[in-house]
Amino acid sequence: MSSSPQPWNNPKLRAFAIQLAVLFVVGSFVWIVVDNTITNLQRQNIASGFGFLENPAGFGIALTLVEYTEQSSYGRALLIGFLNTLLVAVIGIFIATILGFTLGIARLSSNWLVAKIATVYIEVVRNVPLLLQLFFWYFAVLRALPLPRESLSLLEVAFLNNRGIYVPALLLEGNGLVLGLAAIVGAISAWLITRNAKRKRLETGEIVKGAAFAPLLVFVLPVLAFLIFGMGLKAEVPSLKGFGFKGGWSLIPEFVSLLLALSFYTAAFIAENVRSGILAVSKGQTEAARALGLKPTSVLRLVIIPQALRVIIPPLTSQYLNLTKNSSLAVAIAYPDLVSVFSGTVLNQTGQAVEVIAITMTIYLSLSLFTSLIMNWYNRHMALVER
Amino acid sequence: MNNRLLPAVLALVVGLVAGFLLYPMFAGSGDEPAPAVAASDGVDTPAEPAPLPVVESRSTLDLVRERGYVRCGVSQGLPGFSNPNDSGDWSGIDVDVCQAVAAAVFGDADKSRYTPLSAKERFTALQSGEIDVLTRNTTWSLTRDTALGLDFVGVNYYDGQGFMVRRELGVKSVMELDGAVVCTNTGTTTELNVADFFRSNGLAYSIVAFEKSDEVVAAYDAGRCDAFTTDASGLYSERLKLADFNDHVVLPEIISKEPLGPAVRQGDDQWADIVRWSLFAMVEAEELGVTSKNADDMRTTQNPAIRRLLGVEGAFGQNLGIPNDWAYKIITQVGNYGESFERGVGENTPLGIPRGLNALWKDGGLQYSPPVR
């Protein structure tokens, strides 16, 4: 045989050829599917294309974060549904994280009662199907609450009934932008002060007095600005008019129950991730930290959690993704999320199942990829600390 | 070491490339002309439209015969229209239409099966061929008849949208509902009518829309909404699910036209004809006074219209592509339209609905069958 290697003996070339082949298979498969779908839709006289997004929607939506009327387009309805999904997902992730970390740490607590309560919560909530929990929060709570006319009230300014929670709206008299600016300035200065204090402490061991209070600047500066510019605050108290309460800020029961169900459910899983993350940090770390004279809370905050986070973050990411995707159960309790509004009502009104489902899937996929991206970035950021 | 693998990989690649290049040629050689691109505004149609064999090239009748039963899409439980009993047997006036089709095709009304569908799922189920007929209190509207690729073949119940409220509210008219919260089903004409009605009357409202009727009823019952709106017939029916239905009143106004009828996929005219005439046969039978009880005796009558309907004279069944005694089987096994109505939703049922618009044209109603001749 000749000594010069044949091209097909080159592993790189071979790998390339195989990948090319796979790409061909996938490519032609996608092409066949798309082509076949279009042809068949036309054959069955089913409307296709994305032109429908500009047609008027004609139906009302209960919760709209941006301007929407019945005359708005289907595209606008899509935006409304998307924002509603985003709203419940973001707030849900926030609550689930805080609750999950608390429960995870509590389950490991040396206090018998605290540990048992956390254990029972986690085991119960994790093992009851989410849809049932959703119905529980919606129907059980709805039934327990009174009709608007018999609302439970707090000092006659905040009300709770089976149409929702109503609190007075705080309306600012004056330029809100000034307050926003003040808050930003406060945040930046707080960050600078903290950073300098930390540097000084690392270099000289000296603790800058008062630097711990720097974060308060975020609130203090806007309050100062408020007083200096002589702005006023007006409260708009909700009042009973006709069938229900008008004015003020309100939360509809569909949103509250979905939020509670999603965050309580996901928190139980996050708690278990947190627990396993903490248990993954070897006992020696705690003992060493204690030996250095750190307080138990400092041991947790400075030694255990940073190391545990490396174990916690990857499964935490998938819990975030789960929460976002589970929010599509909203349709069962009439929360107008993406699935309910777009792949429910709009799909049915237009009949364009292929386009509507494709758009919906793309949106969920993008949301998930975006979440993963952020979490992966955070994960790398945490992992780099390793020495 | 991988020398033996190489020929296989090479063959795969060559095969794929060849297949990829040759595919449009083969596919393009079909005898069907490329369909017009009229409906697609926005989707890129491949430069070379290559019609692939369509999934369902055979007629629905052939498929149904081969399978041995008719598949119908029905509601998830709407007493009077389509509702399962404890042993899973379906009944109601929509179910009767399905059974009539089975009786016409197979001579046996029991050769029918039911798929419960939510309002939202129903059209996709029909489009994709999961069911043969949609008999699910479905309103005939222009969009559904055209853009959704469906064909409505008749109306088995003339309805309109109504409202129900708690008696204690003291509301007497829909016009008093300014600012009310209204509960309804997603994916229905109802959702659109409410919006139109409140907007055109300058009334404020907010809507809470559920996918399943049971949830709509539960939420209304729990007081989440002031009014429950859907087809008036639906209100009578859903009202039975409420804890104490005397605490609720149906308001007098009807805000829309809801002609409910069976639908089939567009493009199979023979199947559409069979379903259409199965329904007409029931109406015609009532008009001619033929019932499930007297149909046997009627076969010997001299009335030519009855003789044609019962298949004693003429070849009307054959023209539809089904046995000549098709209508006879429908009438003896399912009954005429009036019998079906009284059994399902009539005044002696819990729903207690009067014939009203659904009386025969002779009696001042809208039910009318073209002549069987």
Ligand SMILES: N[C@@H](CCC(=O)N[C@@H](CS)C(=O)NCC(=O)O)C(=O)O
């Ligand atoms: N006729 C209307 C409404 C049909 C509809 O979904 N009605 C509800 C309320 S009457 C229903 O059928 N519920 C029973 C179920 O969901 O199975 C339409 O075609 O859009």
